[in-house]
Amino acid sequence: MGKKKVTRLLKDLRDPENKSYDELFSLIYGELKRLAYSKLQKERKDITFTETELVHEVYLKMIDQTQIQANDKNHFMAIAARCMRQILIDHARKKKAEKRGGNKKDVTYIDELLKQHHKTEELINLDKEINKLAELDQRMADVVVLRFFGQMSVTATAEVLDISERTVKRDWAKARGWLYKELKG
Template sequence: MGEREKSDVTQLLIKMKQGSEEAYEEIFPIVYSELKRLAHSKLKKERDNITFTETELVHEVYLKMVDQTLIDANDKDHFMAIAARCMRQILVDHARKKNAEKRGSGQQDVTYIDKLLKAHHEAEELVELDDKIKELAELDQRMADVVTLRFFGQMTVYATANALDVSERTVKRDWAKARGWLYKELNK
């Protein structure tokens, strides 16, 4: 995304904070391709035989963000960080639902994203990862945020640093520590 588009997103975010309904509609086309790229990379990592499209995931994320009373983002990087967190919540919520179905709850699919986690073992892995990120947050919230933004948000070190208002060096250090901790915890 170029500097002009970043500036446009920032201006639209200001308008959104002021209650402009049109700003919600204007921001989506600007960030759509980046959100779609993010969704594609997440879905590709989740499983090979995916029937759910990145377009459907992007729409779910955007609807979740718009459904909130106020997106409190300061700039484009912060907006993408919120989108990454929403994507994580959507994926994990549906993974939990699939695990519940596996145990016999028999709930019906209610959204497009329900197709995302049909393979139960992958749903279990995503739920386990989310649980470990929550444990990490209890130890160090910033490291957990770095994992969410880098893993779920596919954000660069620079964008992550900007979204969290820390230095790139801090992000690199937290990312390395968090990956090591997660590796150890997930391979017990």
């Protein structure tokens, strides 16, 4: 799959009349599926939905936005990673509300699929701590989202954030240490 073709399709999407979403997703579908698979392997004990369902949720979330403002393939994948994070966090919050007696109807593929509540709590706590980290250092929080939820390489993360690979590595190390301290402390 050519980066140039993805970049061209992303530019085409800026035209409100253009509907290149389907072609764009067909080009990067495999990569999105690998990203979802990688993320779900870490959560496999608690999540029973497939990477295909998660990718479809991301597709629906992204196509629902009025315009995707991605400059290139890496930027697009970063947006997809953030969407995956939002989907998983929203799902975890719904599961937590249900545990407390909430009666809301499920609206996505994944609403009934987390099995163990302790992982739901961990995901919600991680999201809270990432939000706290963002208040202290937005770039470090962005690095965490892209590296953890997006499974992006150091190089791709550096390109998306327009910073050096060395800075990504340094922020990644600091952010992991900070999050560990906050989550375990």
